[in-house]
Amino acid sequence: MLPVRLALETAAARAVARLSRGLGRGGGTTLPGKLLWRLDPSAVDALAARLPEGVVLLSATNGKTTTAAMCARVLGADRRLAWNRAGANLLSGVASALVGARKAELGLFEVDEAALPEAIARTRPRVVLLSNLFRDQLDRYGELEALAARWRTATASLDERATLVVNADDPVVAELGRGRERVVRFGLDDPRHAREGLQHAADSKYCVRCGAPYVYEAVYVGHLGDYRCPECGHARPELDVAARDVELRGTTGVRFRLVTPDGEGTVELPLPGLYNVYNALAAAALSSALGVAAPVLRSRLDGFGGAFGRFERIPVGGKRVVVLLVKNPAGANEALRTLETGVPRVLVLALNDAIADGRDVSWIWDVDFEPLLPHVERAVVTGARAAELGLRLVYGGLPDGRLEVIPDLERALDRGLELTEAGDDLVVLPTYTAMLALRGVLTARGHVAPYWEGGGR
Template identity: 50%
Template sequence: MRHPAELIAHTAGVVSRRLGRGGGTSLPGMVLLRLHPTAAGRLARQLTRGSVAISATNGKTTTARLVRSMVDAAGWPTVANTAGANLLSGVTTALLAASRESPSPTFGLFEVDEAALPAVSRQLRPRVVVLMNLFRDQLDRFGELESLVERWRTMVDELDPSTVLVANADDPAVAALAMRHDRVVLFGVDAADVARAELSHAADSTHCTSCNAPLAYDLITIGHLGWWRCDNCGLARPTPDVTVRAVQLRGAEGITLTVATPRGDVSAQMALPGLHNAYNAAAAVAVAEALELDLDLLGPALGTADAAFGRAERVTCGDRDLVLLLAKNPTGANENVRTVLLDPDPLDVIVSLNDRTADGQDVSWIWDVDYEPLFERLHSLTVSGIRAHDLALRFRYGGFPTDRIVVEPDPGRALDTAIAAAPPGGRVYSLPSYTALLDLRAVLVDRGLVPAFWEDE
């Protein structure tokens, strides 16, 4: 029998949409949880195949998209928070909406904010919990990484013994957490040809979680990820169960990779660019291992998965292409720069920065981004957003000529400027912070070029 609170919460979402106050992706869940605090757990128990909760600083949205492609191929009716509302309220909203569907979904797939994961895990009791990475994100959250590690440690210790923990062996903090649980599937990258020569200055977790000694690396991939070891206490990267053993980076066109699993190899040509998406693919394959999905489904599912909102999403703007590469922290921005540099043509780039709550009000992280390799390749540079002038200063002090920097805070005018600067048939790369991406997306929606985010299924 449907709980009366569910009807009230559903009505709140309908009213929100009709009044133009948003997509109703969180409000129904907020209302329902206020009236019935354990509602998410109650609704999740109706999922006969259980659920997966995926969390990370970078990559959770795309990984959820990849897993969705796999379970769709397996024919599993699935509920997911595809609109990106990744707090407990957003997950509850998705579950509430699914409870009204016929036939009802049998499986739940949720991307979850790092800080919200413990609460979501306690309510949903997921079949699989995925810990992908932890990077510094918002500088105004002092001690954020350490706090999250502590919260995740408590959550891991409270997991049901039947829950499978999928974890990144290449992230020292995440791997150490995984060692606390019995049922674990570890993933990582073993492709030495894409390794970095040294840690970037923006690397975060570079000390041993056991003894606090500096870590040594035999191979470095992204930020602090890689083949890590502590020469002081002997703690070291555990051997992954699922590993990317070969990957070819093809710039904005995507990647070609082979992922080794205990059941055999999975090969795919993906439309998603960058080494970070090789990690996302490995995480998705590791989830498939935990769910015991047919191995033959996985390669085609990876190959047909499209980009999530703002994550290597492509938009046609007249006779130019716009590529959206969300850049919300130093590690993510550096990987996007690395991807853009694989384009052999002169580069037309928009970098956009806001300082709203979801971005973090301390924007000094832009000084940790390695923008300089772009300079010799730039055909045009437009900086935009609330903190456009901070970006201009960053590029100026990096050595880029001031007279070549176009400062245009307005996202629509910035887009028009960059599109006009690109040659016919050319490509514009947009590297926005989170709310700057939302602002640009609103412009694209108004122009009829993309659907509203809550319609993007």
């Protein structure tokens, strides 16, 4: 039995969720949690403590929602999950998931980077998965180094029986595992896919221990890779979970050999890019840490089709709208990289500047659009900051006469579809709130289910 007060609070929160859905006001993903969080923040602690299998948390700049969805697919087959599937990843979102999932056995929560310390303190997780730190929305998160310092304090406070799962390829994140007994390290092991060098404005270029610039055996994504400090010898640690023989198939998908401590075999995903290999590695490492056997893990990961709004292929009247969410330079660069093998004739790029997108839009100048631009026949820019994005492309070398500026998202989508030939893909790169709006348009037209009805497939 729940204590009386907690029982009343959760009942009230559940009623709010039903009301929210009943009024058609979205999935009620954050409202009940916000209410509970307001009423009594310690309810989160109490509800989390009641989960028989405990809580796992995951955080990162990029890939949280996709990785969590992969984990849910692997772990959810044998147990009931409390999972914040729509990506509401502040403590109120965690509270909502706890309220909404009756009889849950395991809590699986993606957590906002800045909210991680409090989430750890309140939910006392048995596993924490940390995947990467990139510069992101400086107006909201502040400097990367300050965030890293908060993560250091938070992970140091973890129970010593808790397992920390870290991306060995990110020096700042990997260093969090130093000196801990229970650590699982994952990384990429296929130098054939190394980039020529660090991306423009890469983060964490300097040794976390001594400050000297790292030397890279291979750079995979942003500053993620196989690094070594020539001064003090700090290097990427040994990998417990790795991806080898990676095959990238443009926007169609990836195939790789997944190596875990108890076996190895092939995994295929209809998701593009090395960054999704990283997401799969992270999910595999976390699941492996929870005792999922290698063959089971692989068969459940195999064929995973993507998380809400991150990557979607939506059929629209004999064409397909391919949506690649972009949020920050590192993520956008990887999205663009999946287009390198077959540059689309038409691109729709959408830039909004609400708080969830980042009010500061300067990050678009750190995205490496340049290699793509000479090959794009028509770029439609849209969203609240469409003109700014247009300038980015023009000053980045988009040939004259190939830009269309259409701030209205729906009109821009229609224009993009009009320019796309039957049977072709229309690639759309939106920021977060632009993605929600575009998805809203496609939902209203009946092309895609709303997200609270299990969207994202």
